[in-house]
Amino acid sequence: MRVLVTGGTGFIGSHAVPALQRNGHTVRVLARDPARVPAVLEPLGTKMDEIASGDMCDASAVRAALVHCDAVVHCAAEIGVGGGRGPTGTSNVDGAHAVIGSAVELGLDPVVYTSSITVHLPATDPVITPDSALAEPLSTYGAQKASIDAFVQELQERGAPVTTLVLSGVYGPVSPHIDGSFAALLGALDAGMLAPDSGLGVVDVRDVARVIACCMELGRGPRRYLVTGNFVTWEQWTAVLSEAAGRTVPFTEVSPQDMIDLGRRFDEMRDEGREGLPPLSVEAAIVMASGRPADDSATLRELGLTYRPTLETFRDTLDWLRETGHLDGEGRQGSRDHTP
Numbered sequence: 001m002r003v004l005v006t007g008g009t010g011f012i013g014s015h016a017v018p019a020l021q022r023n024g025h026t027v028r029v030l031a032r033d034p035a036r037v038p039a040v041l042e043p044l045g046t047k048m049d050e051i052a053s054g055d056m057c058d059a060s061a062v063r064a065a066l067v068h069c070d071a072v073v074h075c076a077a078e079i080g081v082g083g084g085r086g087p088t089g090t091s092n093v094d095g096a097h098a099v100i101g102s103a104v105e106l107g108l109d110p111v112v113y114t115s116s117i118t119v120h121l122p123a124t125d126p127v128i129t130p131d132s133a134l135a136e137p138l139s140t141y142g143a144q145k146a147s148i149d150a151f152v153q154e155l156q157e158r159g160a161p162v163t164t165l166v167l168s169g170v171y172g173p174v175s176p177h178i179d180g181s182f183a184a185l186l187g188a189l190d191a192g193m194l195a196p197d198s199g200l201g202v203v204d205v206r207d208v209a210r211v212i213a214c215c216m217e218l219g220r221g222p223r224r225y226l227v228t229g230n231f232v233t234w235e236q237w238t239a240v241l242s243e244a245a246g247r248t249v250p251f252t253e254v255s256p257q258d259m260i261d262l263g264r265r266f267d268e269m270r271d272e273g274r275e276g277l278p279p280l281s282v283e284a285a286i287v288m289a290s291g292r293p294a295d296d297s298a299t300l301r302e303l304g305l306t307y308r309p310t311l312e313t314f315r316d317t318l319d320w321l322r323e324t325g326h327l328d329g330e331g332r333q334g335s336r337d338h339t340p
Contacts, residue, residue, distance in 0.1 A: 001216055002026045004065055006056050006099055007075030008048075009033075009040045011175045012114060012167075012208055016073055018046040019209035025216060028052055030065045030076075040176040056095030063102050072103045073112045073212055079141060079180060092141075096148040100155070100162060109161040112215050114208075117168045117201065117228055118142030119149045121290040128294035130166075130224050139286045156222035163215045168201030168228035168294065170208055171313050173320030183279035185317065186326065188241055191278055192250035195234035196259050198291040202237070203229025204313040207305070214303045225303075226296035230310045234288065244314035256289035 003020055007013030008029030017027050018041070028050035031037050037048050054061025056076045066072065076099075077092050096113070103111045120128045120135050121142060134150060137143045155162050171181045178186070211227050232240065238251040254262075263285030266277050300306060321327040 001070040001218075002028060002050075002068060003216065004028045004030060004052070004069045004072040004103075005075065006030045006073070006095070007077065007114075009036050009176055010075060010077075011177070011180070012170060012205060013073070013075035014040050014044060014176060015172075015174070015205045015209040016075060016212045017041060017048070018044050019206075019213040020073070020216065021046060021049070023213045023216065025071075025213075026050065028065065028069060030054055030056065030062070036176075043174050056099055057091050059098045059102065062098045063106070066102055066106055066108065069108060070218075071108055071110050071112070071216060072099065073114075074099045074103075075114045077114075077145075090144075092144040093147050093151075097151065100148075100152060104155055104160045104162065109218050110215055110220060111160070111162045112212060113148070113152055113162060113164050114212075115149055115152075115164050115166045116142065116145045117166055117226075117291075117294065118287055119146040119166065120294075121287065121292070123290070123292045126292070128226070128228075128292055130226055130296075130298060138290070139283045141283060142287070156224075159222065161219075161221055163220070163223040163225065165208075165211060165215070166224070166226045166228065166294075167208060168203055168231075170203055170205050171317055172205035173316045175205075178326060179279075182317075182321070182326075184284075185241065185314070186321070187279040188238065188249050189245060189327070192252060193234060193238040193241075194254045194259055194262070194280070194288075195238060195251040196254055196256045196289045197233075198256065198289055199231055199233040199293070200237060200288070200291045201228035201231045201294055201296075202310045202313065203227055204308045207307050210305060211299070211303060214305065225299040226294050227299055228294040228296045229307055231293040232310060240310050241314055244311055244318050259289050260285045 003025050020027050026049045030052045032055050034051045034053050037051050052065035120132050125132050134146050137146050152162050238249050242249045263280045263282035266280050
């Protein structure tokens with residue numbers, strides 16, 4: 001197949017490209033800045049097949065990029081969770097409508113979309129399943145993703161061959177930018193971890209890429225897969241990070257409300273021009289404080305996959321951060337600004 005990938009210069013999308021290529025697909029990346037694509041993919045040991053210039057919100061550019069493609073993987077998104085107030089504007093929703101809507105209209109099959117566990121948070125179910133209802137998210141990012149999921153579900157109810165991948169916390173080595181999960185790891189290594197009575201599913205980006213590649217099957221119709229990895233409490237998350245780093249990372253128990261209040265205070269301080277603050281925002285605090293386990297056993301069973309252990313993921317991530325100068329030999333944050 002010829003597969004269009006949006007977000008190919010991002011963390012998940014860049015890993016999806018070589019995974020698709022290994023399965024024999026030709027990959028075309030939609031990028032606002034095509035010159036960035038080779039530099040992003042080089043550390044992953046791959047080269048780009050085709051590049052289309054354009055923004056995901058530009059419907060005409062999207063439709064031009066979809067010409068002669070058989071399938072699409074929509075990974076592009078503005079996240080803005082760590083160290084900020086969340087995504088601004090409506091680009092996530094507009095981009096999803098442009099890419100997914102156009103792909104369905106043009107008859108592409110499959111259309112794969114990477115969603116987020118935040119669409120189910122805060123959850124009413126003790127364990128989130130593929131049948132769990134969409135929540136009324138408290139975060140901006142979660143609300144935008146929930147809006148997109150509702151749009152996608154309408155398409156799926158009409159039989160559109162859209163596959164939704166509901167992702168949890170994605171970690172792993174090699175990224176074109178250091179934010180999100182990387183900011184969480186670096187922040188915890190520097191200053192310790194705040195641990196509300198909740199947790200997070202940790203999934204390796206390489207495993208997410210394998211899931212994406214496995215979804216490239218014609219004629220499977222609408223599907224929804226949870227890809228949420230290994231659930232750990234924040235105390236367990238800190239313990240695994242300590243083992244991976246070879247030193248104790250301290251953690252402090254905190255109530256969900258206190259954590260959200262602290263995130264809000266950090267946002268206010270950033271607005272006042274303060275720098276060097278921990279990578280906690282009210283957006284991130286809301287997600288961290290509301291995490292629940294999820295049952296993605298059906299995903300693994302249907303696709304015939306298993307997950308890497310969280311310890312392996314964290315070790316490989318820290319090794320890469322050292323190799324690229326973001327951590328020193330003692331696991332302290334370096335000074336390199338990794339922005340290919």
